[in-house]
Amino acid sequence: MDAxxxxxxxxxxxxxxxxxxxxNLYPFAGYRRTLESLLDAIKAKPGAKVLDLGFGTAKLTQKLYDTGYxxxxxxxSPEMCRIAQEKMPKAQLICFDFAQGLPDAIKxxxxxxxxxxxxxxxxxxxxKPTRIVEWYDALNPGGVILIGDVAFLNEQSLELSRDDAGDEWDEDEDYMVFSSLQPEIAHLSPKYEQISHCAGFLTIYKTYC
Ligand SMILES: C[S@@+](CC[C@H](N)C(=O)[O-])C[C@H]1O[C@@H](n2cnc3c(N)ncnc32)[C@H](O)[C@@H]1O
Incomplete structure (x- = not known):
């Protein structure tokens, strides 16, 4: 899926x-609960400085923008950027492929x-491990990475979902499998929660010292 x-x-x-x-269908079963979980975690830091990776139509970030974040x-996607910028005129939105890292403007x-x-x-x-470590480095002490997505605890649960989805399954997407990613980023103490049969939530806190 390109821009x-x-x-x-x-x-x-x-x-x-x-x-x-x-x-309750793949790939978006659990979408609203995932966004609510993200918002609940973010509410613990009112007025914080937030970077949203793949903000889309700003369904998540507009709520934060409107309340002073x-x-x-x-x-x-230039079109997603246009829609989101209309909703959040003062936000710093950059049309950039985040799989490649962080752009110079916010490096x-x-x-x-x-x-x-x-x-x-x-x-x-x-x-994934390299990007997560870079994002961790871009956090202030006490900051947090919050990732909600189509995701699975282990390969078995991914296979179950793939069987269930049949022809709908998208082979081009690299869904997070926590048990595979965890060893690569264990030093960051990641926490994972399954939200629905195909949605999961990754949290990584940056300690103060
Ligand atoms: C499924 S939408 C999710 C949008 C929004 N975050 C939400 O929860 O509704 C994925 C978004 O990520 C963007 N995207 C996908 N791959 C990207 C990449 N490599 N770099 C930057 N944006 C990307 C797409 O343009 C799209 O807006």
Whole structure:
């Protein structure tokens, strides 16, 4: 799925996602609960400096923007960037492929929260540990990485979901499998919670010392 795909999907995206969640179907079963979990975790840090990776139509970040959070974000779809910038005129939104790292404009910035909802599967598995370590380095002490996405505790639960989804399963997406990722980032003490049969939530806190 490239930026042009998301440009075309941008106007129907919100309705499609909710319909899929309501039907409890892959890939968006648990979408609203995942966003609520992300928002609950973020509410613990009112007014924080937030970086949203793959902000899309700003379903998550607009709520934060409207309540005084300082928002930066990366998304590689120009159309998603346009829609989100209209909703959040003062946010620093950059059209950029976050799988490649952080752009120069924010390379030296530090954030209290780095959040990503339903976009981490666009980072190839081989790059996931490197990107997470870079994002960790971009946190202020006491900051947190929050990733909600299509995700699985282990390979067996991914296989169950793949069987269940049948032809709907997207072979091009690299869904997080926590048991495979965990050893690569164990030094960051990641925590994982399963939200639905195909949604999961990764939390990594940066300690003060
Ligand atoms: C499924 S949508 C999720 C949007 C939003 N975060 C949400 O929860 O509804 C994925 C978003 O990530 C963006 N995206 C996908 N791969 C990306 C990449 N490599 N770099 C930057 N943005 C990417 C897409 O353009 C799209 O806006």
């Amino acid at each position: 042009a795909f998301f440009d075309r999907w941008s106007l129907e995206y919100d309705d499609d996602v909710i319909a899929c969640d309501e039907a 300082e928002i930066s974000g990366l998304d590689f 030296d910035a530090r954030f209290d929260i780095i959040v990503s909802s339903y976009a981490f599967h666009h980072v190839p598995d081989s790059l």
